[in-house]
Amino acid sequence: MYSIMFRRDSRAARLRVFLASDPSNEELALALADELAVDGQPLDAISVLQAHPAAQTPSFKHLSAQLALSAGDYTLALQWLDDLRLSAGRAPAIDHDRAFALLCLGRLDAARQEIDAAVEAHGPLPALLLLRARLSMLEGSPEQAVDALKALEREQPLDAQAAGVLALALFDQGNDAEAAARATQALDLQAFQHEALLVLSAQALSQRLPEEAIAGYQRALQTHPGSGRALSGLGQAQMMLGDLVAGEATLQLATRAMPEHIGTWHALAWSQLLQGRRDDARSSFEQAYAIDRTFGDTHAGLALVHALKGETAQAEDALKRAKRLSPESMTARYVQEVLLGGQGRASSAEQSLMELLQTTGIEAGIPMPVFADALASLLSGRPTSRQ
Numbered sequence: 001m002y003s004i005m006f007r008r009d010s011r012a013a014r015l016r017v018f019l020a021s022d023p024s025n026e027e028l029a030l031a032l033a034d035e036l037a038v039d040g041q042p043l044d045a046i047s048v049l050q051a052h053p054a055a056q057t058p059s060f061k062h063l064s065a066q067l068a069l070s071a072g073d074y075t076l077a078l079q080w081l082d083d084l085r086l087s088a089g090r091a092p093a094i095d096h097d098r099a100f101a102l103l104c105l106g107r108l109d110a111a112r113q114e115i116d117a118a119v120e121a122h123g124p125l126p127a128l129l130l131l132r133a134r135l136s137m138l139e140g141s142p143e144q145a146v147d148a149l150k151a152l153e154r155e156q157p158l159d160a161q162a163a164g165v166l167a168l169a170l171f172d173q174g175n176d177a178e179a180a181a182r183a184t185q186a187l188d189l190q191a192f193q194h195e196a197l198l199v200l201s202a203q204a205l206s207q208r209l210p211e212e213a214i215a216g217y218q219r220a221l222q223t224h225p226g227s228g229r230a231l232s233g234l235g236q237a238q239m240m241l242g243d244l245v246a247g248e249a250t251l252q253l254a255t256r257a258m259p260e261h262i263g264t265w266h267a268l269a270w271s272q273l274l275q276g277r278r279d280d281a282r283s284s285f286e287q288a289y290a291i292d293r294t295f296g297d298t299h300a301g302l303a304l305v306h307a308l309k310g311e312t313a314q315a316e317d318a319l320k321r322a323k324r325l326s327p328e329s330m331t332a333r334y335v336q337e338v339l340l341g342g343q344g345r346a347s348s349a350e351q352s353l354m355e356l357l358q359t360t361g362i363e364a365g366i367p368m369p370v371f372a373d374a375l376a377s378l379l380s381g382r383p384t385s386r387q
């Protein structure tokens with residue numbers, strides 16, 4: 001791997017030298033941008049293109065937009081694609097990328113309209129059908145994505161992107177075995193296929209293999225540094241290794257990349273809570289609450305913060321809401337233990353607390369020794385011993 005990266009660096013350095021001596025050479029600029037993009041440096045690639053005299057030509061601007069998509073700057077990508085639409089009119093590639101940018105920005109209604117218009121203008125191209133599958137997943141219907149992609153596969157072999165999206169849809173549907181097989185298929189076609197890396201990394205995380213998960217998520221972020229799903233998974237894997245500080249920092253990035261994802265706010269709150277920062281944890285749980293007030297574990301998280309701060313009345317009120325919305329909430333059970341401890345009945349709850357520690361540490365994203373130590377510290381009011 002080192003020798004490959006060294007050759008890439010050397011090639012990029014040589015291309016820079018050649019371009020410096022012939023700054024108007026379009027082929028050299030495109031070759032350097034491509035080399036930087038392959039090496040996971042899309043922003044540097046954009047800089048090369050935008051510094052070139054041909055920066056405003058359709059081909060350079062479109063490539064810059066595609067690199068911005070890869071870098072996670074969807075607003076900039078959409079701006080360039082809108083400029084292209086005005087100057088070049090409708091074209092399949094421009095329409096596709098514009099719809100993709102809208103998807104990534106969470107503007108699902110606008111994305112649906114764009115996809116429908118593109119299909120009407122250009123026909124049911126595989127790339128547009130793939131976008132429809134992505135839209136179905138974002139709308140919470142992975143089964144529709146699976147059906148659409150398998151229908152497409154009956155017409156022609158899936159490319160790397162379609163195989164990767166199918167893998168992720170199968171994973172979201174709960175079909176782990178086929179998801180892993182499809183992810184492997186996608187990676188055989190394209191070594192850094194994003195959705196395939198997300199699938200295999202998430203499976204490693206669920207199998208309590210944080211080192212493997214971190215390696216996979218880092219590969220995914222190399223070509224898509226703004227991927228909220230990869231950042232969220234990476235942060236949870238770092239927590240699982242007991243590195244709460246790194247986990248929190250990564251999860252902060254994840255919440256900026258996908259601010260509507262409740263699970264990431266919960267993970268961030270736990271990372272803060274386990275470091276003894278109750279007010280910060282409450283703020284994170286409140287962010288989750290603002291997204292969806294009917295999620296039981298959010299109320300349980302807020303109840304836990306209140307309980308740990310000795311705010312018994314508020315804790316009991318939030319706990320009632322949590323148990324009504326989510327009767328099996330593990331966090332709600334933690335709250336009960338804290339409240340029992342505050343009432344001087346901790347000894348009677350000791351066995352129940354041990355059962356919680358033995359069964360739910362991994363679910364909170366923390367390996368058992370770290371989780372048990374951190375939770376015990378929270379219950380006793382001591383600072384956590386592992387940061």
